[in-house]
Amino acid sequence: MGIKRMDLLLDNALIFDGRSPSLFSGWIGVEQGTIAAVEHRTTPPPAQAARRLDLQQRVLMPGLIDTHVHLGLDASPNPVGFITSLTPAELALRMAAHAAATLAAGVTTLRDLGCRGHVDLALRQVVQEGLLPGPRILCAGEMICMTGGHGWQFGLEVDGQDQVRRGVRRQLKAGADVIKFMATGGVCTKGVEPGQTQLTREEMAAGIETAHLAGRKTAAHAQSLQGTKNAVAAGIDSIEHGADLDPAALEAMLKNDVFLVPTLAAGASMIAGGTASGLEDFMVAKSQAHRSARLEGLAKAKAAGVKIAMGTDAGTPLNRHGHNVHELLELNQAGFTPLEALQAATVHAAELLGFKDCLGRIAPGCLADLLIVDGDPTLDLQVLGVQDRLLAVYQSGQLRSGRWFQTPGSDGL
Numbered sequence: 001m002g003i004k005r006m007d008l009l010l011d012n013a014l015i016f017d018g019r020s021p022s023l024f025s026g027w028i029g030v031e032q033g034t035i036a037a038v039e040h041r042t043t044p045p046p047a048q049a050a051r052r053l054d055l056q057q058r059v060l061m062p063g064l065i066d067t068h069v070h071l072g073l074d075a076s077p078n079p080v081g082f083i084t085s086l087t088p089a090e091l092a093l094r095m096a097a098h099a100a101a102t103l104a105a106g107v108t109t110l111r112d113l114g115c116r117g118h119v120d121l122a123l124r125q126v127v128q129e130g131l132l133p134g135p136r137i138l139c140a141g142e143m144i145c146m147t148g149g150h151g152w153q154f155g156l157e158v159d160g161q162d163q164v165r166r167g168v169r170r171q172l173k174a175g176a177d178v179i180k181f182m183a184t185g186g187v188c189t190k191g192v193e194p195g196q197t198q199l200t201r202e203e204m205a206a207g208i209e210t211a212h213l214a215g216r217k218t219a220a221h222a223q224s225l226q227g228t229k230n231a232v233a234a235g236i237d238s239i240e241h242g243a244d245l246d247p248a249a250l251e252a253m254l255k256n257d258v259f260l261v262p263t264l265a266a267g268a269s270m271i272a273g274g275t276a277s278g279l280e281d282f283m284v285a286k287s288q289a290h291r292s293a294r295l296e297g298l299a300k301a302k303a304a305g306v307k308i309a310m311g312t313d314a315g316t317p318l319n320r321h322g323h324n325v326h327e328l329l330e331l332n333q334a335g336f337t338p339l340e341a342l343q344a345a346t347v348h349a350a351e352l353l354g355f356k357d358c359l360g361r362i363a364p365g366c367l368a369d370l371l372i373v374d375g376d377p378t379l380d381l382q383v384l385g386v387q388d389r390l391l392a393v394y395q396s397g398q399l400r401s402g403r404w405f406q407t408p409g410s411d412g413l
């Protein structure tokens with residue numbers, strides 16, 4: 001291992017590898033964008049490396065993974081008005097800016113759970129080609145909702161099993177990585193209640209089967225017990241938001257290996273902003289009404305051992321892109337240790353996305369998506385939200401953002 005010439009050697013680091021309960025001092029070697037070696041400091045690093053960086057005991061950790069984002073929403077008080085009023089060209093350019101801000105915040109992978117007109121798929125492509133900066137993007141394309149259901153303004157309205165199948169196939173044809181179903185009403189759509197059941201279990205089962213046949217995972221927006229039960233019985237892979245979870249629902253989630261993505265930052269942002277920030281009354285009222293049900297559901301899910309992945313729902317009102325750390329802080333407040341919150345945003349999020357062997361950890365064989373942090377986020381998550389503390393963001397071994405600049409021989413301050 002020590003003989004091979006590394007593309008990049010990050011030496012003298014304090015490593016949070018995603019799994020280990022504590023940090024350890026050591027170094028990692030990167031070859032062709034992949035982590036090739038992770039060693040404790042007792043093992044001497046190779047003498048040869050194309051680029052070598054002495055981290056001086058700064059923390060090295062996996063890039064964050066946000067499993068619930070809407071790059072097409074602008075976090076204004078009226079993001080639905082935003083996404084529905086712009087031309088596709090305007091929307092694409094603004095989404096590119098949202099993606100760049102998200103990457104600069106240390107999010108190296110995200111899942112976009114609902115956009116308009118497949119602009120998300122176009123953005124995914126240009127980011128993949130390296131033409132624009134952004135996290136790796138997994139896209140849902142258009143959300144599958146019932147006629148007049150939550151998100152209808154930019155989702156695809158379908159009714160009945162055949163229409164749901166067709167709707168899913170349209171997303172698959174466009175190249176969606178994941179399919180999103182609306183199992184209940186929601187906060188941001190006027191006139192629908194979060195507790196109201198929307199797509200039926202039979203409709204979702206037809207759509208989920210169609211997605212699974214194509215090897216795609218599925219996510220359900222569900223803000224009530226019945227909606228969650230319907231989605232889980234239909235075969236869903238993750239429950240987004242969740243609320244009012246009872247023992248039977250939790251048992252079904254455990255049995256079927258269903259993740260919960262609590263998205264606490266969404267409601268918290270609206271409650272903190274209030275109507276003074278320009279939000280409509282009904283949004284603030286619904287957020288407040290559902291806050292305790294969400295927190296209780298999360299606490300029960302955590303206690304039951306349900307897997308939990310980090311998702312911000314960034315783009316929803318006042319829940320801005322590039323402030324993804326907000327969700328980690330919310331999880332912390334809800335009883336997660338900083339380490340547990342970080343695991344929800346790394347190793348567990350990677351598993352939900354189907355990348356547990358190549359993302360979310362610092363381990364040989366994983367992609368070199370890495371953050372260098374001045375401060376220890378396992379003690380204080382706040383350091384991740386301070387621009388000067390996030391020293392570097394790497395994707396596949398390439399420096400994308402931060403205060404450490406690449407020079408021909410080494411990366412340095």
Ligand SMILES: [Zn+2]
Binds near residue numbers: 068069113
């Ligand atoms: Zn959402």
